[in-house]
Every structure is written in structure tokens, then in C-alpha cells.
Amino acid sequence: xxxTRRDFLGMAAGAFAVAGLPHAxxxxxxxxxxxxxxxxxxxxxxxxxxxPVGDPHYAEKRGxxxxxxxxCIALDHGFALNPGLKVLExxxxxxxxxxxxxxxxxxxxxxxxxxxxxxxxxxxxxxRATDGWLNRALALLQPASNRSSDKRLGLAVGxxxxxxxxxxxxxxTWEPAGVKVADADFVTALGSLYQHDxxxxxxxxxxxxxxxxSDTVLGDSxxxxxxxxxxxxxxxxxxxxxxxxxxEDGPRIAALEMLGWDTHVxxxxxxxRLYENLSGLADGFDALAQNLGPAWKNTVxxxxxxxxxxxxxxxxxxxxxxxxxxxxxxxxxxxGGRIYGDWPGLGQLEDNRDLRVATDSRSIAKGxxxxxxxxxxxxxxxxxxxxxxxxxxxxxxxRA
Amino acid sequence: xxxxxxTNALVAATRFGxxxxxxxxTTIAQDPRGWALHQLEAKPxxxxxxxxxxxxxxxxxxxxxxxxxxxxxxxxxxxxxxxLRAVYLAELDARMHAAVDGDAPLQERLVRFWSNHFTVSxxxxxxxxxxxxxxxxxxxxxxxxxxxxxxxAAERHPAMLFYLDQVLSIGPNSPAGRxxxxxxxxxxxxxxxxxxxxxxxxGYTQDDVEALARILTGWSIARLNDPNVGQFHFxxxxxxxxxxxxxxxxxxxxxxxxxELALRDLAAYPATATHxxxxxxxxxxxxxxxxxxxxRIAAVFRETGGDLKRVTQAVIREDAAWKAFAKVRAPEDLxxxxxxxxxxxxxxxxxxxxxxxxxxxxxFAPQPEGWSDxxxxxxxxxxxxxxxxxxxxxxxxxxxxxxxxxxxDDVFGEALPDDAGQAIRRAxxxxxxLALLLASPEFQRR
Numbered sequence: 001x002x003x004t005r006r007d008f009l010g011m012a013a014g015a016f017a018v019a020g021l022p023h024a025x026x027x028x029x030x031x032x033x034x035x036x037x038x039x040x041x042x043x044x045x046x047x048x049x050x051x052p053v054g055d056p057h058y059a060e061k062r063g064x065x066x067x068x069x070x071x072c073i074a075l076d077h078g079f080a081l082n083p084g085l086k087v088l089e090x091x092x093x094x095x096x097x098x099x100x101x102x103x104x105x106x107x108x109x110x111x112x113x114x115x116x117x118x119x120x121x122x123x124x125x126x127x128r129a130t131d132g133w134l135n136r137a138l139a140l141l142q143p144a145s146n147r148s149s150d151k152r153l154g155l156a157v158g159x160x161x162x163x164x165x166x167x168x169x170x171x172x173t174w175e176p177a178g179v180k181v182a183d184a185d186f187v188t189a190l191g192s193l194y195q196h197d198x199x200x201x202x203x204x205x206x207x208x209x210x211x212x213x214s215d216t217v218l219g220d221s222x223x224x225x226x227x228x229x230x231x232x233x234x235x236x237x238x239x240x241x242x243x244x245x246x247x248e249d250g251p252r253i254a255a256l257e258m259l260g261w262d263t264h265v266x267x268x269x270x271x272x273r274l275y276e277n278l279s280g281l282a283d284g285f286d287a288l289a290q291n292l293g294p295a296w297k298n299t300v301x302x303x304x305x306x307x308x309x310x311x312x313x314x315x316x317x318x319x320x321x322x323x324x325x326x327x328x329x330x331x332x333x334x335x336g337g338r339i340y341g342d343w344p345g346l347g348q349l350e351d352n353r354d355l356r357v358a359t360d361s362r363s364i365a366k367g368x369x370x371x372x373x374x375x376x377x378x379x380x381x382x383x384x385x386x387x388x389x390x391x392x393x394x395x396x397x398x399r400a
Numbered sequence: 401x402x403x404x405x406x407t408n409a410l411v412a413a414t415r416f417g418x419x420x421x422x423x424x425x426t427t428i429a430q431d432p433r434g435w436a437l438h439q440l441e442a443k444p445x446x447x448x449x450x451x452x453x454x455x456x457x458x459x460x461x462x463x464x465x466x467x468x469x470x471x472x473x474x475x476x477x478x479x480x481x482x483x484l485r486a487v488y489l490a491e492l493d494a495r496m497h498a499a500v501d502g503d504a505p506l507q508e509r510l511v512r513f514w515s516n517h518f519t520v521s522x523x524x525x526x527x528x529x530x531x532x533x534x535x536x537x538x539x540x541x542x543x544x545x546x547x548x549x550x551x552x553a554a555e556r557h558p559a560m561l562f563y564l565d566q567v568l569s570i571g572p573n574s575p576a577g578r579x580x581x582x583x584x585x586x587x588x589x590x591x592x593x594x595x596x597x598x599x600x601x602x603g604y605t606q607d608d609v610e611a612l613a614r615i616l617t618g619w620s621i622a623r624l625n626d627p628n629v630g631q632f633h634f635x636x637x638x639x640x641x642x643x644x645x646x647x648x649x650x651x652x653x654x655x656x657x658x659x660e661l662a663l664r665d666l667a668a669y670p671a672t673a674t675h676x677x678x679x680x681x682x683x684x685x686x687x688x689x690x691x692x693x694x695x696r697i698a699a700v701f702r703e704t705g706g707d708l709k710r711v712t713q714a715v716i717r718e719d720a721a722w723k724a725f726a727k728v729r730a731p732e733d734l735x736x737x738x739x740x741x742x743x744x745x746x747x748x749x750x751x752x753x754x755x756x757x758x759x760x761x762x763x764f765a766p767q768p769e770g771w772s773d774x775x776x777x778x779x780x781x782x783x784x785x786x787x788x789x790x791x792x793x794x795x796x797x798x799x800x801x802x803x804x805x806x807x808x809d810d811v812f813g814e815a816l817p818d819d820a821g822q823a824i825r826r827a828x829x830x831x832x833x834l835a836l837l838l839a840s841p842e843f844q845r846r
Contacts, residue, residue: 110590110606111594112767161780173782186836189827190836193823193840194784199841200784203781204784204785205781206781265565315568315585316582317582
């Protein structure tokens with residue numbers, strides 16, 4: 001490891017935070033651009049995913065679950081990649097993976113369920129939000145007059161639509177079939193039975209449309225059986241999402257979920273539960289990229305979690321609910337191969353226990369929505385993140 | 401029979417039960433509220449006494465784990481898994497039959513409501529053998545008893561102590577904590593306040609979570625070499641010594657009692673009454689229930705010291721709870737209702753597969769907050785297709801399919817709209833007619 005203390009001092013001063021670069025503005029709809037959001041539910045330990053092995057306080061404050069620098073993949077500025085993520089090393093080296101090591105949202109009370117709601121609705125304070133920021137972004141990309149023609153812009157992978165994608169714009173859902181597909185006559189009769197039902201009617205129509213579409217695209221390669229949202233189930237789901245997104249008339253924006261990050265007990269280091277999760281995640285990213293094929297070069301993926309975990313190991317070789325975490329930004333359109341954002345260091349902690357947040361995850365989202373999907377800043381502030389106008393879009397995330 | 405009485409009977413049968421068995425609707429129509437209230441008088445059923453009790457299952461799990469660690473014999477693990485699968489299916493079948501065949505379906509609804517409130521999930525495989533026992537032992541006896549008794553039973557149950565990591569938590573200054581590097585785990589303490597009692601807005605802080613975690617150290621399960629193996633056990637050598645300050649009140653060091661006192665206080669805070677009342681109102685009234693209803697139910701909770709029979713009576717007395725079709729059925733609710741009206745309960749294996757495909761496999765909730773009680777979390781494009789598939793494949797399995805038109809009258813009285821009635825009459829086959837009845841927007845709601 002070539003990291004010195006000076007690197008960290010430099011980072012704290014924001015030496016490698018990229019200053020405002022010029023960026024393209026797209027007035028038209030996103031066209032060929034793909035955008036995928038991966039929700040990591042349960043609070044991923046960012047300090048294990050992208051360990052700051054060069055931070056002078058890291059080993060001492062983490063205790064037995066500190067990763068040994070030699071066991072990790074060295075990156076820049078004293079950061080490393082967890083060995084579970086080794087599949088992503090080529091992406092980093094090719095400049096397609098950007099890591100944000102001290103990210104978080106505006107939320108500080110450490111409840112999973114509130115934290116996830118806020119991560120998805122994109123607001124600073126707990127409110128009765130009923131729609132998600134990604135759906136509000138879809139509304140800007142797809143004017144109300146076009147919605148009835150269903151451009152299949154948005155897709156939720158894995159059954160129910162997460163809050164992130166709920167809202168005014170109808171979105172499609174896709175998951176591996178667990179039960180046989182019902183008889184066509186029955187479905188037709190059901191269609192007329194549901195036609196006046198505001199809840200079941202539109203859901204059935206969209207469901208049938210998606211089913212026909214995904215059957216055509218996936219054919220026999222569709223993963224079988226509902227496999228849940230754990231580490232083994234994620235790669236097949238992400239791979240299927242990649243195929244659907246790659247299709248000419250397929251969706252352009254998708255949300256995926258992966259559970260199991262709440263590592264209170266025996267989270268492990270170079271093996272164990274967290275390692276398994278991270279390798280499942282990396283395999284999923286890889287499957288998504290492979291199946292997107294040439295479309296990968298027009299793709300941005302962000303993976304985010306509700307909050308991070310305590311810096312110190314807890315009494316059961318795990319970690320408890322914390323604050324700052326790490327975020328992944330990847331894709332052929334990303335200007336990656338870098339660590340992004342300030343590093344607050346582990347010397348002074350939030351509430352004496354947690355990594356501080358240096359980069360609000362919504363700045364990253366804003367930067368991608370503006371530079372990748374062409375939504376102007378005024379609309380982002382007015383519609384997508386209405387109570388976070390003060391947060392500037394992150395600059396220079398994408399290739400010019 | 402006047403239409404209004406039949407409509408009230410339908411609400412009673414579906415809201416304070418699951419669905420009317422054929423012929424039941426006219427009986428209920430004589431006094432719908434009375435029918436609902438009367439169900440609370442019966443003693444809760446504890447299911448088949450031959451189902452295995454938790455101490456034995458826990459002991460066996462501990463023994464199997466020890467053995468596997470010593471000899472790493474994959475065959476013994478395979479046998480063990482098959483045995484656990486059989487126990488799981490037997491539990492599933494017993495509770496399904498209680499809901500489908502019994503005459504107090506409101507009690508079964510309450511069992512599932514409270515079991516979901518105190519979620520334990522086999523997503524943590526170590527509790528596979530006794531998740532069903534948890535519901536029978538900690539939930540069923542208390543559904544019309546006192547909330548605090550259910551709280552104590554649930555938090556002390558091995559399934560909960562394992563599921564939320566309490567068995568691993570050690571006071572850092574306890575004799576054991578000073579000897580080894582392990583220490584506090586705050587998982588149970590946090591979820592107890594956030595999910596089981598006060599609610600996330602209940603006014604507690606991170607310091608309170610840590611204080612409660614310290615108070616609870618020592619709460620564990622008797623190990624293999626203890627005489628009461630597999631049962632709740634307080635280990636003083638794990639307990640963090642000293643007084644603790646929780647929610648502004650000081651709890652003197654008193655070993656096990658320190659925790660029980662804290663739980664008794666948590667059950668009595670007004671925030672707990674409001675949290676429970678909100679969840680009950682969401683289940684029995686509407687996804688977004690009227691504030692006034694919540695306040696009235698919470699007041700009864702506070703005034704009666706959490707007497708759940710009185711609290712449930714207060715829910716039944718709410719006029720808002722008598723609006724037909726106000727709630728969408730969650731998947732398990734739908735399957736039970738299908739079985740009740742058709743008089744056919746498929747084998748446990750089919751129940752498990754179907755509910756898994758519909759994302760509500762019993763005892764497998766993805767997170768400690770349990771299943772959602774709101775339509776928006778259950779009805780999406782794919783989910784609607786899966787629900788329709790489930791109705792059709794159940795209709796296809798009926799050994800003696802009844803006449804769909806007669807059944808529709810039996811199930812809905814006069815509440816079924818003309819177009820649904822017509823679709824059922826015009827169906828190409830008896831099987832399709834039955835599938836349409838079960839999949840109709842009215843039957844999908846309660």
C-alpha cells in the first residue's frame with residue numbers, strides 16, 4: 001500500500017474532489033441512455049466494502065473486523081476494495097467504477113424502515129411521502145400526455161414496486177415466475193372484470209404487457225422460481241434486468257433490490273456473511289453489464305443503502321446501525337477509476353461512533369439525473385428533490 | 401333478508417373473520433356486531449398439542465449444531481433439514497386449518513396480526529424448528545389477554561432471542577464480558593422499542609437503545625449443560641452490572657428484574673398505546689385509518705392497561721370499521737378466504753409454495769418489521785397476475801367443484817356487482833367461473 005498520512009490530509013481538504021466541469025445538457029428524452037438504481041436494504045457497511053485501510057485510525061477503531069490491507073485490492077488515496085468485490089476490479093481499472101466512500105442521506109436516527117423510506121422518497125425529513133424520487137424524475141422525462149402510450153420507461157425488478165419507483169408514472173414490474181401462467185381465456189375474462197377497478201385494472205394491464213415482453217426477450221433463459229433478494233438471487237435478477245434494458249423497445253430506467261446487509265453478528269472479513277453479500281452484489285453488477293452489451297457504454301448504475309454501520313465492532317463481531325456509508329457509481333458512461341468526494345476521516349466521529357457523511361447521496365443522484373438524463377437543475381430542485389435545493393449536483397461524474 | 405343486514409354480515413365475515421363458509425352469511429346477518437364480539441369470548445385455540453414445544457426443538461438444534469461442528473457429517477445435516485421441513489409444514493397446516501375450519505376466525509386473524517407485530521423469521525435459519533412454536537406459545541395464549549403478557553412472552557421466547565441476536569449480547573463489564581472480547585448487541589433493544597412498543601416516533605434516543613441493550617444482557621436461552629435446556633434463562637454472569645437510565649427513568653441493578661421492569665414500563669407508555677392502536681386500525685379499518693378512530697382505540701388501550709380483549713372490542717365498535725371492501729387482502733388472507741368458501745384446503749406443501757410465490761410465506765417475513773398491511777405493497781402488475789394464477793390453480797384442484805353462481809350468492813349475498821355476477825355466469829367452465837369468483841375485485845378485498 002502506497003498510502004501515506006499526507007494522502008488523507010489532502011483528501012480532507014478536498015484536493016481530489018472534482019471541481020465543476022462543463023457538462024452536456026440534453027433537452028430531449030434520454031433516448032438510448034440507461035439508468036439503474038440498486039437499493040441495498042439493511043444498511044451496508046461501507047467501511048468494509050471500500051475499507052479506508054490507509055486511514056491512521058482504521059485498524060485501531062474497527063478492531064477484529066478491520067480488513068488487512070494485503071487481503072484487499074488497493075485503490076487510490078488509501079482506499080481498497082473488499083476482496084468480495086474483486087469482480088469489480090477490472091471495472092475500476094477501466095475507469096467504469098466510481099466509489100463514494102463517505103456518503104449518506106440527510107437522515108440521522110438509525111431506523112432501517114425510516115431510513116429506507118427517505119432513501120427512496122429523497123426527502124430530508126420524515127413525511128408521509130407516497131412517491132419516490134425516481135418516479136418523479138420519470139414524470140419529467142415522460143410528459144403526462146405521453147403516459148397512456150406507455151413508453152415502458154421504468155421497470156421494477158423483483159415483484160412489488162419499491163417506494164423509489166412508486167408515483168404518478170406507471171412502471172412495469174418483472175420477477176421470475178413462481179406459479180404457472182393462467183389460462184388465456186381466464187385472463188381475458190379477468191380483464192373485463194377488472195376494467196373499472198382503479199387498483200387492479202391498470203395493474204393487470206401492465207402486468208400482461210410486461211409478461212409478453214419479457215417472455216419474448218428472455219425466452220428460456222429467464223431465471224426460474226422466486227429466489228428472494230439474497231446474495232445468490234441477485235445476479236440472476238440483475239442479469240435478467242440487463243437483457244430487458246438492452247432490448248430496443250425495453251425499459252430505460254430500472255430499480256433492483258438486494259437484502260441482507262444488516263450484519264449485527266459475525267459479519268466476517270475475507271469470508272463470511274458480508275463477503276458473500278458483496279460477491280453476490282459484484283456478480284450482479286457484472287451480469288448486468290454483460291447482458292447490457294453495447295448499451296453498457298450508455299449506462300449509469302448507482303447502488304445505495306439507507307445508512308452505514310458503526311465504526312467499532314460490536315459485542316458480537318458485527319456492527320450496529322451507523323451513519324456514513326459507501327456508494328457505488330458504475331457504468332460505461334461513468335468517469336470512474338476514482339474515489340469521489342471528501343473523506344471526513346475516522347479521527348472524529350458522528351456521535352462518537354459513526355463515520356460522518358461527506359457526500360449526500362442525493363447530490364450524486366442529482367448529478368446523474370442532470371448529466372445523464374438531461375433533467376435541468378431547476379426541475380430537479382422543484383420536483384425531484386424539493387427540499388434539498390441547497391445540495392448541489394455532484395460535478396464530473398460522467399465522461400464528457 | 402334486508403340488503404343492509406347482509407352487507408353488514410359480509411363486512412363482519414370478511415373483516416372480523418376471513419370469509420363466510422357457505423350458509424354462514426345468513427346466520428351472521430341476524431347480529432353482525434354481536435357475531436364479531438362473541439368470538440372474543442372463546443378461549444384461544446393453541447392448536448394440536450402434539451406439535452413440538454420449543455424447549456425440545458431448541459435443545460435438539462443446539463445438540464445438532466454441536467454434533468455437526470464435531471463430525472461435519474453432511475448426511476446428519478440433511479436428515480435434520482428434512483425433519484425441520486416436516487415440522488414447518490405441520491405447523492403451517494395446523495394454523496391453516498384453524499383459520500379455515502374454525503368458528504372463531506377473528507381469533508385467527510388476531511393471531512396473525514400479533515404474530516406479524518412480533519415478527520420472528522426463518523430468514524435466520526437457526527429458528528426454523530421453533531418459529532411455529534413461537535406463535536403457539538407466545539402469541540396465541542394472549543390475543544385476548546394483556547399486551548404486557550404477550551410482550552414478555554414474545555421477548556423471552558427462544559425464537560425472538562435468537563432472531564434478534566439477544567443470545568449473543570454480553571455486558572462489557574459483566575464477568576464474562578471482562579474475560580472475552582465479545583460484548584453488547586443492540587438489535588433486540590432497538591426493535592423492541594421501534595417495532596414492538598413505542599414506535600419509531602416514540603421519543604427514544606440512541607442512548608436509550610444502548611441502555612435497554614445493557615439492561616437486557618443476561619437474557620438468554622439455557623444451554624445444553626443446563627437443566628432447563630432450551631428455555632428462557634437469565635445468566636447473571638453475562639449481565640451488565642449497575643443502574644441504567646432509560647427514557648428518563650433510573651432502573652436500579654436488580655439482575656433479571658431490571659429488564660422485566662423496563663419491559664413493563666415500555667408496555668405502559670402512551671406512545672405504545674398509540675403505536676398499537678394505529679396498527680390495529682390500519683388492519684381492521686383502512687390503509688390510512690381516521691385519526692379519531694386511532695385516538696379512541698389508543699384511549700381504551702391506556703385506560704384498560706392494555707387489555708387486548710377490550711381493545712379489540714373498541715375496534716369492532718368503530719363505525720369506520722364497517723365499510724365494505726375497504727381493505728385489499730394480503731396473500732395469506734386471500735388463500736385462507738379461498739379455502740373457507742370452497743371448503744377445500746390444499747396440502748401444506750401447496751400452501752407454502754403458493755404463499756412463497758405471492759411473497760408472503762408464513763414465518764419468512766424479509767425484515768423484523770413484518771409484512772405490510774397496505775394495498776400499495778401487495779398490488780403491482782406482477783402480483784396481480786400471480787394472485788390470479790393462484791385463484792385459478794386452486795379452482796382447478798377442487799375435488800368437488802361447487803356451482804359458481806350459487807357459491808357467489810352464498811359468499812356475497814347481494815353485494816356482488818352485476819358485471820362480476822355476469823362474468824361468473826358466462827364463464828366457459830365451472831372451474832373458470834370459480835376462478836373468476838375468487839379473483840374478482842370484491843373477493844380480493846375484505
